[in-house]
Amino acid sequence: MKFNSLIIHGGVDGDKTTGAVTIPIYQTSTYAQEAIGKHSGYEYSRTQNPTREGVEKLIADLEGGARGFAFGSGMAAISSVLMLLKSGDHIILSDDVYGGTFRVVDKIFKNFGLEYSFVDTTHAENIKDHIRENTKAIYVETPTNPLMKVSNIQEIGKIANKNNMIFIVDNTFMTPYLQRPLSLGADIVLHSATKYLGGHSDVVAGLVVVKDEQLGEKMHFIQNAVGAILGPFDSWILLKGMKTLAVRMDRHCQNAKVVVNWLKNQDWVRKIYYPKIDIEGFLKDQMRDSGGMISFEVSSEKYVDKMISNLRTITLAESLGGIESLISIPAKMTHASIPKDIRDKIGITDTLIRLSVGIEDVEDIIKDLDILK
Known part of the structure; x- marks a missing residue:
């Protein structure tokens, strides 16, 4: 089956x-x-x-x-x-x-x-x-x-x-x-x-x-x-x-790719973390698609604050994987229990943002992220 x-x-x-x-x-x-x-x-x-x-x-x-x-x-x-x-x-x-x-x-x-x-x-x-x-x-x-x-x-x-x-x-x-x-x-x-x-x-x-x-x-x-x-x-x-996992995951993946491509063109985005299964050898056999999770680092904490105040569709909350888009600052939320020196060493900085891309209309998701509009 x-x-x-x-x-x-x-x-x-x-x-x-x-x-x-x-x-x-x-x-x-x-x-x-x-x-x-x-x-x-x-x-x-x-x-x-x-x-x-x-x-x-x-x-x-x-x-x-x-x-x-x-x-x-x-x-x-x-x-x-x-x-x-x-x-x-x-x-x-x-x-x-x-x-x-x-x-x-x-x-x-x-x-x-x-x-x-x-x-x-x-x-x-x-x-x-x-x-x-x-x-x-x-x-x-x-x-x-x-x-x-x-x-x-x-x-x-x-x-x-x-x-x-x-x-x-x-x-x-x-x-x-x-x-x-x-x-x-x-x-x-x-x-x-x-x-x-x-x-x-x-x-x-x-x-x-x-x-x-x-x-x-x-x-x-x-x-x-x-x-x-x-x-x-x-x-x-x-x-x-x-029971609806498959249809949801298809939409999560589809929306995430659009968001990643948009983030690539933003000057204030320093780095994007997203699996590139299309160019990394073993991942082609290991993963069917790249998933709906994106992390990205912005160039200043002021952009973090500006993004949070700009949210309308995306929700500031811990957790991930729901039908709704959720955004968090790992260093201050989900990973705050990890000592700062360890966070800094592995790259979980105060300017790192984690986004769980939901199944909403992707244009509305991007509107929330577009802090320079």
């Missing part, structure tokens, strides 16, 4: 009990059992729930994985994946990760003895230089948030496999419609489903997909033991959003 059909009919297609064409909201905490230990497959909704199961099976199908897991937020998903590691283990992460990922590693998991290195993963050789005897995992964002740095998933997958490490890819920006990391060598794919998968800025959720049943058993144990699950109603909202 091709992707545009799979996203509609994949996972659990409708409700077998009633014939409903959409999965109902099973808003229940527990389930009646015929006898002690004899049940219909559901015991308690922390362990399994039919509505959440619909989301989990659909994302597993879309990513081409063995099992999927739905969590209460993207950070809950990331934290649960990191729980596969133990005290004394070392993990290599992309240096330009989402601020929340940096924070949970640097401020929480560090306290439990997890060792870590933030590395520029755009060059696979950098990863090799940081491997230790206790390195157990590689965690990559590609493209990264917010500098849109891309890493070669296939090459990193070979390194991880050779060194018997778990390879984790955050696929939030691309979604399985534009990029499928498991087919390129990743072991685990995760999403902040709050973003493009939900697509309407109306739910907070996280998803994880694993490549095989062995990892699946481990992840399900963590999901059930820790309990950071996605509730039935939020699962239902997320399912509704996921």
Whole structure:
């Protein structure tokens, strides 16, 4: 089944009990059992729930994985994946990760003895230089948030496999419609489903997909033991959003290209960060399109202030991937938890602007950006 059909009919297609064409909201905490230990497959909704199961099976199908897991937020998903590691283990992460990922590693998991290195993963050789005897995992964002740095998933997958490490890819920006990391060598794919998968800025959720049943058993144990699950109603909202992913992503990509071409002609724009899959070799095979996220640096903070005051269609807000265009200043918003010296080192300056291009009329988006008109 091709992707545009799979996203509609994949996972659990409708409700077998009633014939409903959409999965109902099973808003229940527990389930009646015929006898002690004899049940219909559901015991308690922390362990399994039919509505959440619909989301989990659909994302597993879309990513081409063995099992999927739905969590209460993207950070809950990331934290649960990191729980596969133990005290004394070392993990290599992309240096330009989402601020929340940096924070949970640097401020929480560090306290439990997890060792870590933030590395520029755009060059696979950098990863090799940081491997230790206790390195157990590689965690990559590609493209990264917010500098849109891309890493070669296939090459990193070979390194991880050779060194018997778990390879984790955050696929939030691309979604399985534009990029499928498991087919390129990743072991685990995760999403902040709050973003493009939900697509309407109306739910907070996280998803994880694993490549095989062995990892699946481990992840399900963590999901059930820790309990950071996605509730039935939020699962239902997320399912509704996921069904339109393909048509939305096409429009996001289309609008983003127009905006990028417009930004290229603005003298006050110093640099644009946007994946150029048409000219970079491995990306042609890795990514279907460049996505809807753009970051750009302006020549002065006065232009940042002027742009924010000029907004009519675009909304100043954290998050991304919704049908509406959202703009943020990472250094002061999404990545403020990263120390300034580290932000400056990797290029997250006070004049860097991140734009999540929505599906509005692109002329209205550009009007908001046209601060010199």
